[in-house]
Amino acid sequence: DAKTTQPNSMESNEEEPVHLPCNHSTISGTDYIHWYRQLPSQGPEYVIHGLTSNVNNRMASLAIAEDRKSSTLILHRATLRDAAVYYCILKGGAGGTSYGKLTFGQGTILTVHP
Amino acid sequence: GAGVSQSPRYKVAKRGQDVALRCDPISGHVSLFWYQQALGQGPEFLTYFQNEAQLDKSGLPSDRFFAERPEGSVSTLKIQRTQQEDSAVYLCASSLVPRDPLYEQYFGPGTRLTVT
Numbered sequence: 001d002a003k004t005t006q007p008n009s010m011e012s013n014e015e016e017p018v019h020l021p022c023n024h025s026t027i028s029g030t031d032y033i034h035w036y037r038q039l040p041s042q043g044p045e046y047v048i049h050g051l052t053s054n055v056n057n058r059m060a061s062l063a064i065a066e067d068r069k070s071s072t073l074i075l076h077r078a079t080l081r082d083a084a085v086y087y088c089i090l091k092g093g094a095g096g097t098s099y100g101k102l103t104f105g106q107g108t109i110l111t112v113h114p
Numbered sequence: 115g116a117g118v119s120q121s122p123r124y125k126v127a128k129r130g131q132d133v134a135l136r137c138d139p140i141s142g143h144v145s146l147f148w149y150q151q152a153l154g155q156g157p158e159f160l161t162y163f164q165n166e167a168q169l170d171k172s173g174l175p176s177d178r179f180f181a182e183r184p185e186g187s188v189s190t191l192k193i194q195r196t197q198q199e200d201s202a203v204y205l206c207a208s209s210l211v212p213r214d215p216l217y218e219q220y221f222g223p224g225t226r227l228t229v230t
Contacts, residue, residue, distance in 0.1 A: 034218075041223075043205050043221030043224050044207075044219075044221050045221065046219065046220075087156060099145070099169055099212060100209060101159045102149075102159070102207075104149075104157045104158070
């Protein structure tokens, strides 16, 4: 699986935007970029995914570089509830043999200050 | 609606005991995954089921680990002769469609296993 690199930790203040970066320089043409987050004492939860174009949903936005070698998860207004570990994961296309398993890295620990 | 549930939430076992961890996936989900998460680390893949078929068990750390999903719904992860290094959170996840990169995985809350 292609590898992703994220900062170990980031901090933000409540109600400010947060930009969480992810590098994936070895991404293949069929890899989707997925983001999951894990709140304390919970299982990971899906946040957003994209292939080439920027994506928005109710939780966040995903900005993907034109060369697809990096992406940024954007939380428009951080709340205390957004404090979590954020994982950037590459997920292969349907023709692969990985059956869709997720390969997690260390992730970014996001701290939100009131 | 009901999400993925796991039981027990916490399990303390003495070294050498056998344990069984249960996962109830979302009804109708074809794919089921087990992951192991050591303290301070990201989850690591253990095994994958598509309905009742175990198609990938490449992540199981030893032959002491065994998983089953006999009727294609509930799954059980069994660890025989537990060792201290087995202490971790065991996460179960399910997904509607197998092998499709667009479909998200839904995770349970995990079972925290402590081996003393």
